[in-house]
Amino acid sequence: MIFKQLLAWNIQNELSLSNKIGIIVFFVALLALAIIFGLLLLYRSILNHAYEAEKTLQKITKVPVYSRIRRFDVILEVNPENKELKQFLDIWSANYFAEVFDRLRVPSKNLELFFKNPQNRRPYISNLLKIRQTRRQISDIFMAVMQIYNETEKLITFEKNDRDARILTRIEFNKIVDSANVILKKTDGKMSHAILINKIKRLEQVNGIVEKKIGDGQLTSARRIQALMIEELIVLLKVMDLNKRAEEEIEKVFSTRISEIKRDLDRYILSNEDFNKAQKMFADFVEKFEAQKKSFYDSMFLLNYKDAMIKYNTLVEIVKTFEIKLEVERSMKVFIKHNYDEIKYLFGQFFIDYKKLEEVIEYNRRLNNDVDSIRVNYESMNHSVELFNDSVLVFFQNIDAKKENSESLEQEKLSDRLAELLKTLQIYYARIYDLSLKLQSTKSIDEKLGAKIHDIRKVLSTTEVIMAKNTQLTELSKYSKEINEIYKNINSTETDQNVRILLTEPENFKRAIKSLDGCLEQAIRIKEEIFNVILLEQISQKAIVYLSLANVNDSLKDEQIANIMELYNKRDFKHAINITIELLNQQIDRN
Template identity: 25%
Template sequence: MNLLSGWDISGSLNTIQILCLSVFFVCLILIIILFCLFNLYKNILKTAYEAHKELIKIAKSPVQNRLKRLNFIVKNNSNSGIENDLNIWRIEYKNLIDKTFISQQNIVLNTFSDSKYRRPTILNYRRIKKCLDETKNISIKLFAIFKQMDKILMKEFIQRDTRIQIRDVYNSLKPIVADFLKDTNFIFDKEVFIVNFQKIDLALKLINIALKKGEYSKAVNFQSVTTKEIIKTIQTIDTFYLADKLLNKTLKDKMRDLETDSNKILFTKEEIDKKQLAISVLKNKFIDYYNEIFENLKKLDSEKAFSLLSEINDMVFDFENNIKRESKIKDFFVQNFSNLNYFCESVIDSQNKLENLALENKNQGQEVSQFSSMLKLSRKEAIKIDEKWKLICKSINNIKADKGFINLEELKISLTKILEDVQNIYIEFTKIASSLRTPSSLKQEIENKVLEIQTLLSNCEVILANNMNVPEIHSFYKNINKFYEDAEIIQNIEAANELFDLIIELKNEIKNKIIKEAFAQELIIYLNRFVNNEDFESVYEQVNEAYRQNDFENSISIAINSIIKFKNN
């Protein structure tokens, strides 16, 4: 039967339709209620499970073990200073476990064992939710107690880690010590060495006992002593091997090489004999140090032996460095003597050239008085350098002729000083030379100036040619021709500059004459505007007369004054 077929939306519902709708809504409400109850039941179980996990976490908390450890430390170490804190933590832990933890555990157990506590009611959900919150709060408080105790036990953890590291080093050192004891090349009191090494193992055990008792300061002292003993053992073994290598091989070979090399670098027999004596002294010291070093090693005094070993090693290497330094100085002289000789002897030559250049600049009209004092000082320094270099050359020549002895170190110092002086004087030479002009540059400057003069004279000629109508303008040609002749015989820049200034004056004079003549003409023309004035004839005649006599300035003056007078009337 199709229930919807008889429905009329626009009309009222019949009984069957109302009944169907009622059944539908009742079922819908029941489904919603069942869904809510199921969801509530699920949340109760889920919350109970989470609370159960939190309780297991609390049960496994290491706080109780920490309390036992601290209680043991307090019993064995009355000066620990943590007894009050321990009592507070013990009480807090007891309250949390005996009261809160047990009660919350019972709630969770009841939830899983008794069905009435699993019923999907708001009361049961709130009950288990509160239980979960309480268990989490217990975990937080226990963790806080744990962290506070951890701060106190941190020293123990660090010291235990240190002890483990020391034990690892000790274990790795055992085979090295065994091989060292088997080596027949070394003579020393092996029983004392073994006893000292075994003390390290005993000290490690004492460290462990002190840590268990909480005696941290005592454990630190044991660790410090143990570390020092391990370091001493390592240093002793290293010093034995190092002494054997250096004294029986490296330094012996080096002593032999030094004796051979020193004969190659010396100039004279006197120097060779002196160096051989120094090598003989070094050999005797080497033997003394050799015996003393191994005697100290025999007594296991590695610190003293190492100190002596460093001293003899430094002696040999210092001696070797002196030989190498002298060899380098000799090689430098042999390879660069000619260059050094040229370099030092050229100072006087450079001084002379610089003085000649200054004199030539002076002859060409350059101002060089400011360099006179500088040249005098450089002359003195140049003479000193030359004298010092000649003394060095004389010493070297005497050595080559086997007539004397030379100290290579003193020679190096003397040469260094001379080269510094040469460098400084050439800096002064450069300063002076940069301000002086070379002959070629002076000649070029004079030629350029003469070219400027000729160009300027040509310019004057062009101006004259374009203004030949100006009275007596041709008289300037005489001056121009004379200046051309003067330009041909110029010998220095000073004369060239003077001639150039004269030509500039001539050019200005020509321009002034042309301008004045043109202005006078214009004024005469302008004056004709006042022809009807009473005094015009006499004024006009005066202006023209002055113009005919080439007195352009007077003509201009009369014209201007008359024009002003005519305008005012």
């Protein structure tokens, strides 16, 4: 741009010779400066590539691949059978020496000549291309060496983890062996010592195999066997723990519980017959318990801990079952002694309730409810209920006869028979309950009347609260009379018991419900009208205020606002609101 301006100026104005020479010198100097700047950039780029190549070369020498290869050589000398390591080492050695001693020779020599010969550092394009190629070759060799390093790193990490795992396994193994030796020293132990000793010896042999395979480099196989050995150790540990728990529980806790059961049993014996029966029960229990305990120890000797746990739980269940059986015997004896009359009353009450159901069905028929299917179901029960009544009478007659003759009651048979009768009673009560759900009783009718009265009182109470908060509205007073009339109607229905009973009669119920529905509708209407009056009053107040604010230019006549206020004072809120809206619309049109 400057050159064009100078040329144009030169054409328009003839320059002197000195000026022309000055211009030529200026441009020559500018060109020389550009060339020097370009050469400096080229020189800087050449040096950068050279120093980066030098840094990468130093990194290659610091990667500890060679030291690891020497370490693996030592390991192979100790364990020449480690074929897997030998195979890897051959590959790594060949690759490493090929990269470092073969491929790296040429680029490293070029780099050395670069720093020795100043001619190579001159800002020539050829020097830049040559040093870039050298840097690229060294970088590729560095990546190849790092790949070899990463491969050796995996083996180093695996070896380290494996060594730690072996140490931990050996520590835990020694702990288990120490615990086993404690058991072996006990002379009164229930576990078979020979089986335990053989188990530990076998695990020691397996551990030796694992260590040998690791030394041979068969790491995968060693890990697999080691995992199996750990599982065996866990099994042995569980069995030893189970043996300890079993001895403590069976020989101490169970013995104590059985002794307590025997003392408790003797305490509640009331007759010779009860004594003989209790002795037989206890003998059968002890025989069953000892047989199961022997079976449990047999499983322990075979180290079948799963089966042993099942049999151990069975021992617990045997003791619990016997305790429950004794408790049932005692409870039934006490229950019959202290609750005999209540039991008889329970069955007697059922037959009374069953007869009352027939009355309820008839009551619903008078209410014009469909009870045909209910009556059919009820009548289908009559025969079975009569048979059940006979069996209940026979049951209590037998008990009464034995009590009169001071004979011992057979508690077990008595308990079973009473349980059967109570179960049958429950079934019949469930059927009666299902039928009663489909029927309306005088109680449910009375509850409906009470609920309806409650709804009316709730609406009236809300209305009275609203009226109390708005006493300034005199026109609300006219509703007080209607509210009092409604209260008078529902109070007579609610407080007079004779009236309530009369209203539950089928012929009066529907009429009473209809009357109460009318009272509820009237109460709701009163509440809504009061809401409307209050709402209109508030709206008219706000409309007048807004009209006064809008009359900023006195465009409305005072008599118009006075007329609206007069309507408001007369409580003619609707008329006042309509006129206000009309005046506001006129005001908007005028503006």
